[in-house]
Amino acid sequence: MLARSRNQLYETIRDMIVAEEDGQLAGVGGLHIVWDTIAEVRTLAVAKNATRNHIGSEIVTRLIDEGKKIGVETFFTLTYQPEFFFSLGFREVTKDKLPQKIWKECIDCPKFPNCDEIAMILMENE
Helix, strand or coil: CCCCCHHHHHHHHHHEEEEEECCEEEEEEEEEECCCCEEEEEEEEECHHHCCCCHHHHHHHHHHHHHHHCCCCEEEEEECCHHHHHHCCCEECCHHHCCHHHHHCHHHCCCCCCCCCEEEEEECCC
């Protein structure tokens, strides 16, 4: 997961949803709107003791539903867990299929420009 400064966290806090289970933090995920019809599913994490409880898929489903309500047609993610996103209807694409604007945060990543995350996309009209 891309490290974020405290400032970045505060700037994007409204993009995030949090899942709780038995009063404990179980997961988190965010939807970052890039353009009018495209958004990134990002910062998805599930607590180790909450995996296999469908919390991750519920978070992504809610983020996608929220995006659709405001007109988002294309959702993408950069991930190390392609099987998970594949199970939710995403498909793998080459990174050059993603808009250049997403790379503005990548410049701060220690892996830049040799990103080893897998780009995946979900399009409403497919």
